[in-house]
Amino acid sequence: MRHDKLEKELQLLLLLSENRSYSVEQLCRKMETSKRNLYYYIEFFRDAGFKVEKYGNCYSIDRSSPFFGRLIEKISFTEEEAIVISRLLNKVKKKNAIVETLKKKMERFYDLGILAKDSLSDKDSHIISVLHDAIKHENQVVIRGYSSPHSKTRRDRLVEPFMLMDSNREVRCFEPDSGLNKTFKIVRMDDVEALSDNWAFKDRHKQMFTDAFMFSSEETTRVEMRLGQLSHDLMAEEFPRTLHNMTQEENGTWLLSLDVCSYIGIGRFVLGLFDDIEVLGDEGFKRYLKEKLDKFNGILA
Template identity: 55%
Template structure:
């Protein structure tokens, strides 16, 4: 029996380290376990040093978990080595069976999709390099042919870039013409030209923060609460970024101290598990919940 259990654990581990995501139902079906046992395995993986990532209804194990890092350092390629190898074989004969086998293995175990469009990737790298230089020396830039899906326009923007965001995919800038801080997606920039002008509005630069519930704003609001075992487990699964803000309160409860950009995400979580959560603060958040409960009550009567 123990060997069967270990076999299922290993099968689940291998399945969740593939370069794809699975729903809980798909994992149960593939491994042949119940949903309840699946959550037991999830707890075991966390305790063993694995990072469980939940995206919507899909689950996977983070390749950068401490356990995997130790394993990769011993027997596997580093990410830089895998990228170099993928680039080397990209110029070889596609009909070569050995080349295709290596490419398949790299694509299966490494997230190298960023290399699929070489031309676009070169332009993206160029834009990032120019923005990095401008931020370093506090210079203004001209973003050429920026494609905005909101206004459905392609225009040039004169801005003061001051911070990269989201793994260098976005850049935070101050736009003098509008007097606003804005976040621009680097992939939507046709080109970036450095202007021979230093920042003039550094005192107006404002960072954009993204909270654990993926809401963005320039300001953050602290919230505190005591979570029961159910709400603590669900928070770890549904909002992994919030797990680092939890500390043990007693044997059965956890305290959550978290900064949020909006009360919508955390409010939805609290209202859905109200009997298992004691809200400590802040007063503004308590008032938000009170008004929300009153509106729900009035709608039901």
């Protein structure tokens, strides 16, 4: 029925407009829908004028979409008003459920994590604010006096910033001079100058992913395995981020299917509990484990 379809569209709109990106698999799971229907809804949003952003396998809706602009004018606070309200809420010392709920709502709708962290220095707050605006408006910036311990240099860098990371300690950028996506640390910057030039290489921006085992990469690989009770419990305790990727089976085992940035983290776990885990894929992961076991057997021989 049409009202059921509308409910799905509104649910997806809420998910895509949060201050984070969801993968296709996560969206399908949360909405209990197929990939085909999900792509249909996404195309509907694009046709309706929403700016749907895609980084790798993840989607989000840009808050600068015209619909949000009209909605915000009607019902929301300005960024300055939101910051003042957030700071007042943070001054409430006594634990209060309503205050905590308000804080979460403010953080979810406004970019307060970017705009107003009292622990930041004035310099870092200014830099993060400039980067945030550049990302929002898709502008290039010049990072002034960036210190690189790798090359032992301090120089200016022309970049296209597109994602703040690690609680705003880092920014992911495309650097036209090198043709590479790089992660820059805020603390190593002297200043940031916003330019009027728009992004020229948006199609070359690549998101940096961090998996449940704290390995990072521009690409991810899907691995699947069947866990026994022991391996399931230890996985849940040591790597709680994997919990939403587990599905309990009728015979008491658990099916784990998740994206990883490297075989090293998940491989270490599997090799330590190999007699309680059945690896189902991918083929590259199976080869990786076989090579490690062969090498280990060679040491013992």
